[in-house]
Amino acid sequence: MMRSRRRFIQQSASLALLPGLKPLSESYLSDIQRYSTAKTPEQLAVDEDYWALIQRAYTVSPSLLNLNNGGVSPSPAVVQEAVERYFRLSNEAPSYYMWRILDQGREPLREQLAALSGVSPDEIAINRNATEALDTVILGLPLEKGDEVVVCVFDYPNMMSAWRQRELRDGIKLNYVTLPAPCEDEALIVQKYVAQMTAKTKVVHLTHVFNWTGQVIPVRKIADEARERGIEVLVDGAHSFVHLDYKIPDLGCDYFGTSLHKWLSAPIGTGMLWVRKDKIAKIYPLVPGEKPLSENIRKFENLGTRPFFIEQAIGQAIQLQNAIGSARKYERLFYLKNYWAEKVKDLPGVHVYTSLKKGFSGALAVVGVDGFTPGELESTLLSRFKIHTTPIDKENVKGVRVTPHVYILPSDLDRLVRALTLLSQESAGKLAKGGK
Template sequence: MKRRSLLQKLAVGAISLPFIGRSLDEYLPKESIAEWKGEFDLTKTQDEAFWKAFKKTHYDVSDKWINLENGYFGVQPKMVVDAYVESIKKVNRESSAYARRTFNQKDFSPVMDTLAKFSGAAREELLITRNATEALNILIQGIDFQPGDEVILNEQDYPSMIEAFEMLEKTKGIIIKRIALPMIPESDTQLVNLYQAAMTNKTRCILVTHLIHLTGQIMPVKAIADMARPKGVEVIVDAAHSFAHLDFKIPDLGCDFVGVNLHKWFSAPIGMGLMYVKKNRIKDLSPMFGDVGQREDNINKLGHFGTLSFPTLLTVPKAAEFNNMVTIPVKEARLRYLQNYWTKEIGGIANAELLTPTEAKRSCAIATFKLRNLDADEVINRLYDDFGVFTVKRNLPKNEKAIRVTPNLYSSTSDVDQLLEGILKLSKV
């Protein structure tokens, strides 16, 4: 539907568009995962009837509001929730005998094998953490920084990671150099050059956020790493939002140190992250938590932080099965379609400004906008109270406030139609 036509329909309240593709009745109910396998391909990207049936089978989400804030954590599909509940019951029933014997001797190995296969990394290069922030802190604080070492950050990196370096600025005397990124970049070269221009012979490390949490912009991580590596500069990658969201394997990033969230797009229960260290670099990191019992080249020396949640870990194979059923290429294509569906209309709405690049390689599910005529808090509250759409405010550089929108696989074009209707009406207030 052309922009003007869509906006005219929104203006008169006709917010539900016809399904693209077959009708829902043409999709036979599928109760088992086996029945859904092989059903996902790129031709389904815009088929609303297909995704409506998919949602009905695989998700149990509230209908009290439309959740377009899926960047916080991922809603677990039913199969993962069921596995999680059964694992809680099992661990509680079998208690410490299970944890000390069966889990360690039998059940933990499939978890790690699954993560290795899904991530593309070797099992001995991976460490399960409680979230990406913990993983990245272990990496950041594990490097033997010396006074005067320079670290390059950009002002859109995740605040907790910036604070980790700010702590080292106080305790170890490192020097932080901050660069400003354009909201809508001209090219990968422009972005790489910004980091390169900030480098000196004292630069020790660059932090790069693969998919920026504020706006959804995708950074050219490998190009930055390829520029920095010949100069002996470490690149630490914050992949909290990109893992199982974009179609890549961890080694594809070309970096030795990566932190990941598993409770976002991988759809594991809340409280699970993943850390990657290239095998030959493990020995170069010092433990953040006290440990003297492991070999210096064993990644487990970095994970002496106590007991993890056994039921959470046990869901990993089921979460991977779900992602592999949908396939990451199809998942990425569907999420980008939903984002493009609403962002392409922003240019036709007075007072609305999109702050996310929409070129395919530069963004996916997440996008951010602002209304020049209303404060961001008011926009968020009005979208929720008046239109039943839940979003979140993000604080951008230079004290700019904006609204982040993040659909998920259970989202539909009718959901984002509701968002667009709200934006259109609020833009006229």
């Protein structure tokens, strides 16, 4: 055992010293630290010198304004360089460098993710995205015919497809929560979820931040209500992890899944699953291994050969995240959302479907303009103004989703404001002439 541990430590050390793997420079980290410790998160949120410094870490397009970071965020340059270097190294002798060298970096990486999440490393599985993480739980839970699950009409499509498959295959029943957009009444949100809980409810599925609207729901309060009734809680944290300021235990849930290529800016195709220690054994893995009912979280990583070079570059993204800090990051992202939304919310024909209040939103917001379908608004912003967003057409929410990240500056968002102001004027003129 001692020899095995010593060998692991030696291999981990050699991994850290591989040539060409460049962390953020000490001078850069020193500059970030000097700025961040001198001000509160609220004060730092409007310090453009600091965020211009953060922007330097990214390779930003000089022409296209990317406001769809909620779909997938670009990675900082050091993360890109790590992926490229690990990939080149892997191809020198794939079976050796991937399985004997890079694979040894998973345990240190697991510890870093656990520290970032506030949980035990033995509860963290590394995978490819939130869909894989959450589907592992959804399809692996031991549910029977007649069992009920509470979901919301604004939950993510891939998760809903998994639940509907179980409904079709196993005869479970889905009870749907409906919410207005936006909703700024925590008690109402909690009541809506509680109203769908019955004596047959086994699981409540909670999307912390809805991708459709940017709505933040009071996960902990709903989870507490569920736990009082003996109901398990699964949280979709794809849009909340290192976007909002929290640790996983703060949510009071049993299962949690997220993508790391969104708000962490980790390599594209990286994700994380957390399962409460005493729940691991009963969840069947998505890809079966030799011991499907093992208590070891690593059973959920049985994916066969996969791109270790992508996975191992997560560490560089964590380094930048830790340098910024969750509280400072949330304040900045909330400020950016309100910066543009406050300027357009009262324009004629413009509709903002996202709350501008803390606790109910972060960086994501959806805006619509009369006279434009979501698809037309998205294509117009792209073709005429070179602003990349994503169309949203869900329930009564019709517009485009705008999601800035830490590398976006207010001057960038002024471009969006000018575009929406012009489109508002054009829409008013068109409608005045009897157009549709």
